[in-house]
Amino acid sequence: MSDCFDIAIIGAGPAGMSAAITASAGGASVIVLDEKARAGGQIYRNVTASPLPSPEVLGPDYMKGRQLIEAFDNCAAEKLYQASVWHVGDNGEILFSYNNETRRLAAKEIIVTCGAMERPFPIPGWHLPGVMSAGSAQVMLKAEGIVRDDAIFVGTGPLLYQIVAQYIDLGVPVRALIDTTPWSSYASSARYTLDAATKPGMVVKGLGLLGKIAKAGIPVYRAATGLAIAGEGKATSIRFESGGKNYQLKADHFFLHQGVIPNLNMSRALGLELEWSEQQLCWKPKLDTWGQSSVPSVAVAGDGSGIVGADGAAAMGDIVALNKLFRLEKISEQERNQRATPSQRTLDSLNSFRRFIDHLYRPIDECRIPQQEDTVVCRCEERTLADLKQGFELGGKGPNDLKGMTRCGMGPCQGRQCGHTVSELLAQWRNQPVADVGYYRLRSPMKLLSLTEMSAFSEITPRPVYEDAMADKEAV
Amino acid sequence: MNTEVVIVGGGIQGCSTAYHLAKRGVQVTVLEKDWVSRHASGVNAGGVRLLGRDVAEVPLSKAAMALWPTLDEELEADTGFRARSLINIAADEADMETLYKRREVMHGLGYTHEQIIDQKELRERLPHVSPFCVGGVVSETDGYAIPYQSTLAFRRAAERHGARFVEGKAVERIRKVGPNWLIETRDDRYECKHLVNCAGAWAEKMSVMIGDNVPLTHSAPMLMITTRMPHFATPVVGAVSRPLSFKQFENGTVLIGGGSKGFADRDNNRTRLDYKKLAIGAKNVAEFFPIMKTASINRMWAGLEAYMPDNLPVIGASVNAENAWHAFGFSAHGFQMGPIVGQVMADLVTGSKVGFDLHPFRIDRFERKVL
Numbered sequence: 001m002s003d004c005f006d007i008a009i010i011g012a013g014p015a016g017m018s019a020a021i022t023a024s025a026g027g028a029s030v031i032v033l034d035e036k037a038r039a040g041g042q043i044y045r046n047v048t049a050s051p052l053p054s055p056e057v058l059g060p061d062y063m064k065g066r067q068l069i070e071a072f073d074n075c076a077a078e079k080l081y082q083a084s085v086w087h088v089g090d091n092g093e094i095l096f097s098y099n100n101e102t103r104r105l106a107a108k109e110i111i112v113t114c115g116a117m118e119r120p121f122p123i124p125g126w127h128l129p130g131v132m133s134a135g136s137a138q139v140m141l142k143a144e145g146i147v148r149d150d151a152i153f154v155g156t157g158p159l160l161y162q163i164v165a166q167y168i169d170l171g172v173p174v175r176a177l178i179d180t181t182p183w184s185s186y187a188s189s190a191r192y193t194l195d196a197a198t199k200p201g202m203v204v205k206g207l208g209l210l211g212k213i214a215k216a217g218i219p220v221y222r223a224a225t226g227l228a229i230a231g232e233g234k235a236t237s238i239r240f241e242s243g244g245k246n247y248q249l250k251a252d253h254f255f256l257h258q259g260v261i262p263n264l265n266m267s268r269a270l271g272l273e274l275e276w277s278e279q280q281l282c283w284k285p286k287l288d289t290w291g292q293s294s295v296p297s298v299a300v301a302g303d304g305s306g307i308v309g310a311d312g313a314a315a316m317g318d319i320v321a322l323n324k325l326f327r328l329e330k331i332s333e334q335e336r337n338q339r340a341t342p343s344q345r346t347l348d349s350l351n352s353f354r355r356f357i358d359h360l361y362r363p364i365d366e367c368r369i370p371q372q373e374d375t376v377v378c379r380c381e382e383r384t385l386a387d388l389k390q391g392f393e394l395g396g397k398g399p400n401d402l403k404g405m406t407r408c409g410m411g412p413c414q415g416r417q418c419g420h421t422v423s424e425l426l427a428q429w430r431n432q433p434v435a436d437v438g439y440y441r442l443r444s445p446m447k448l449l450s451l452t453e454m455s456a457f458s459e460i461t462p463r464p465v466y467e468d469a470m471a472d473k474e475a476v
Numbered sequence: 477m478n479t480e481v482v483i484v485g486g487g488i489q490g491c492s493t494a495y496h497l498a499k500r501g502v503q504v505t506v507l508e509k510d511w512v513s514r515h516a517s518g519v520n521a522g523g524v525r526l527l528g529r530d531v532a533e534v535p536l537s538k539a540a541m542a543l544w545p546t547l548d549e550e551l552e553a554d555t556g557f558r559a560r561s562l563i564n565i566a567a568d569e570a571d572m573e574t575l576y577k578r579r580e581v582m583h584g585l586g587y588t589h590e591q592i593i594d595q596k597e598l599r600e601r602l603p604h605v606s607p608f609c610v611g612g613v614v615s616e617t618d619g620y621a622i623p624y625q626s627t628l629a630f631r632r633a634a635e636r637h638g639a640r641f642v643e644g645k646a647v648e649r650i651r652k653v654g655p656n657w658l659i660e661t662r663d664d665r666y667e668c669k670h671l672v673n674c675a676g677a678w679a680e681k682m683s684v685m686i687g688d689n690v691p692l693t694h695s696a697p698m699l700m701i702t703t704r705m706p707h708f709a710t711p712v713v714g715a716v717s718r719p720l721s722f723k724q725f726e727n728g729t730v731l732i733g734g735g736s737k738g739f740a741d742r743d744n745n746r747t748r749l750d751y752k753k754l755a756i757g758a759k760n761v762a763e764f765f766p767i768m769k770t771a772s773i774n775r776m777w778a779g780l781e782a783y784m785p786d787n788l789p790v791i792g793a794s795v796n797a798e799n800a801w802h803a804f805g806f807s808a809h810g811f812q813m814g815p816i817v818g819q820v821m822a823d824l825v826t827g828s829k830v831g832f833d834l835h836p837f838r839i840d841r842f843e844r845k846v847l
Binding site for chain 1: 513518624625628632702703748749751752754755756758759761762768769770771772773774775776777
């Protein structure tokens with residue numbers, strides 16, 4: 001089978017890099033595909049080639065990505081950057097755009113490490129120009145060194161505080177932080193303090209971020225509700241309530257964030273079974289302890305499997321790769337179990353801490369489930385809550401029926417942005433658990449593909465050196 | 477449970493038949509193994525085409541075409557039908573020869589709905605067409621509709637007249653009990669006088685249980701749709717001899733068909749795409765319409781579709797059993813005929829006069845051939 005890789009890994013973030021290191025060291029022929037120009041994923045974006053004069057200002061959590069990337073660069077896996085995967089089949093077929101052409105490759109085993117995306121923030125006016133996600137603002141900073149003066153940050157969660165802190169460290173003026181974490185979350189997450197105690201360092205770090213924001217003199221509005229962004233043609237102001245008072249603040253840039261959710265487009269296009277996570281309020285692929293999905297040749301690791309964070313993703317990448325080596329009969333079951341133990345311990349303790357974080361920064365209902373008739377749910381097709389309600393009343397009881405009737409989720413993002421909102425809305429209207437409502441059925445391509453690229457086809461096969469290396473190994 | 481008529485299959489043929497029967501006061505139940513409009517009727521290209529039909533189909537297709545503009549009102553729903561005309565492009569003089577020959581045949585039969593156009597007129601109607609195209613043929617009444625909405629429109633109208641739809645129930649057994657049919661799904665039994673087989677890609681299984689053999693096959697024609705583009709084509713576009721077919725919707729998206737087939741996994745209700753063939757299709761479109769080089773593909777899919785060896789449907793009575801009727805095997809061009817086929821089936825079931833020659837569509841037309 002010279003035309004087939006042992007393992008294809010999609011995504012070179014922490015999970016993908018770690019899986020590639022373990023798998024290639026174990027003698028498997030591995031190819032890693034990533035759509036960006038270099039490894040790192042969202043979290044370590046450009047850490048080895050930062051546009052900033054001193055990227056250290058972005059913090060030690062960012063800088064430590066350098067080590068992993070270096071180990072990845074030195075591992076034997078084949079790496080293909082700027083390769084945008086748009087189809088993965090359960091038969092091992094992978095199609096991607098590369099150099100303005102469509103390329104095809106085949107792999108016996110596939111590890112999907114497509115990471116997370118930010119949870120949509122469907123409040124009135126979130127679709128207006130001038131509003132973007134805080135994560136995108138951070139990508140802009142990491143990738144191009146671009147910042148915005150006097151922006152207003154809105155929402156909840158560690159990433160939001162982290163980017164505000166990064167702005168402070170860079171000396172960029174911040175207009176305000178509107179924090180939607182309700183007071184009740186601080187109380188209810190207290191019962192997970194034991195979990196939090198598993199990672200005291202991370203708690204201290206989190207508190208440090210909030211302290212830094214307070215010390216910098218940035219106005220912070222706590223437990224905000226009733227948020228609505230307004231403006232003619234572009235966002236110019238935000239209204240909300242905090243501490244019993246109504247506010248209206250003006251700004252040109254609004255950065256929203258309320259946590260991250262698994263990026264599901266590839267899992268769904270592959271037809272992997274999903275399950276609803278009540279703890280993280282998101283869909284995630286149904287996996288066993290080795291990351292194996294409902295399709296036997298496909299495993300998922302990292303945030304794409306449910307939010308685990310960068311360190312959890314790296315641990316999971318190792319675990320999943322060991323299992324793939326076992327499936328490929330490169331190591332025994334016993335060796336797999338033994339070697340996976342350290343990473344499993346790391347993952348377990350991180351997941352305990354995650355329980356605490358998930359409860360503390362649980363996004364509030366009114367910011368997840370739109371309330372006002374004219375709030376846009378599907379930005380691609382510009383479908384509002386009222387449009388969806390009408391579709392529901394006409395018989396669109398499931399996400400796919402509703403899509404057929406309203407076109408909600410049919411646009412270029414294929415429902416990435418509205419999928420979770422629609423599931424939760426339907427659950428509310430049907431008065432049923434979200435798990436019973438389900439999620440969109442997806443189609444290829446997983447991302448937009450130019451017709452011209454589609455017209456050109458070629459095959460990628462493993463480098464012959466692998467065959468030699470394998471022969472040598474067998475000879476020994 | 478007892479009912480006068482059971483229709484197997486909730487595609488457009490089954491829904492339209494249910495509508496026409498229910499409207500006449502007949503008690504009818506539709507059994508659908510998945511959900512209404514799940515397969516070919518929900519995911520086809522939505523072409524409402526009279527142009528280029530096999531001469532045997534022309535009378536039915538013409539009658540259906542007369543109905544399409546009236547359907548929204550009749551069904552009290554939005555089928556998304558738009559009359560935009562359909563042009564088949566001639567890429568060279570050989571194509572033009574084909575068109576002249578076809579014109580002779582059609583005129584001989586008294587059909588004048590297909591008009592040959594020259595290069596100048598082609599460019600007027602389709603300003604973005606490649607200069608190498610020499611002419612074409614147009615049918616003014618043609619256009620498109622939204623398949624999912626159209627099929628649902630028939631279903632809802634049928635329900636308003638009392639038809640019952642049972643989804644998620646696959647028919648497992650069919651047998652004759654005295655004068656009646658007994659139809660069993662996993663959980664339920666239905667006894668009825670008349671049985672209508674509109675089971676699409678699964679229809680030959682029903683036929684065998686009824687007692688009719690039929691050489692039906694199935695396949696998975698593939699489609700792709702682009703993101704919104706500037707408006708560049710009003711008519712629906714096809715080609716005389718090349719696998720090219722597309723239409724631009726009002727929202728700017730372009731749906732590209734062309735008949736190339738993926739892989740059908742009928743037992744698992746699934747299809748797989750053949751990307752190499754889609755790549756050829758993509759190349760073709762860009763060759764005929766250079767503006768399409770800038771297009772971005774948003775989605776690609778395939779649907780399970782039933783094919784007959786002569787690409788003509790089966791419409792008519794069972795030859796081996798009383799009170800069983802077939803309408804299937806439309807070979808990827810049945811959507812447009814749905815509105816009239818339902819009427820014909822209702823005529824057959826109720827013993828009314830059928831105004832069409834159904835001889836070319838009889839189920840045993842291949843049995844008589846000696847190998």
